Amino acid sequence: MIYRTNGTCAKEIKLEVEHGMIQSVEFVLGCPGFTQALSRLLVGMRVKDAIAQLKGIQCLDKGTSCPDQLALALAQIQETEENQS
Secondary structure: OEEEOOOOOEEEEEEEEEOOEEEEEEEEEOOHHHHHHHHHHHOOOEHHHHHHHHOOOOOOOOOOOHHHHHHHHHHHHHHHHHHHO
């Protein structure tokens, strides 16, 4: 999935999820060190756990953040998988 972000330095997030587990995360643009670290930490994590940890994180006064946008993307994937079951 490619998720186009809104309100963050990163412009999009490329995700691979299989059976509710995060396989890969790649941010396009954004803070390189932070986004690489976040991506590495999330591989192998359950989607629902990542959403719980990331949802609502704020960056400055933007009203969102790269982690929050990632949580929104993961929620879309989770909803799609649940609808296909």
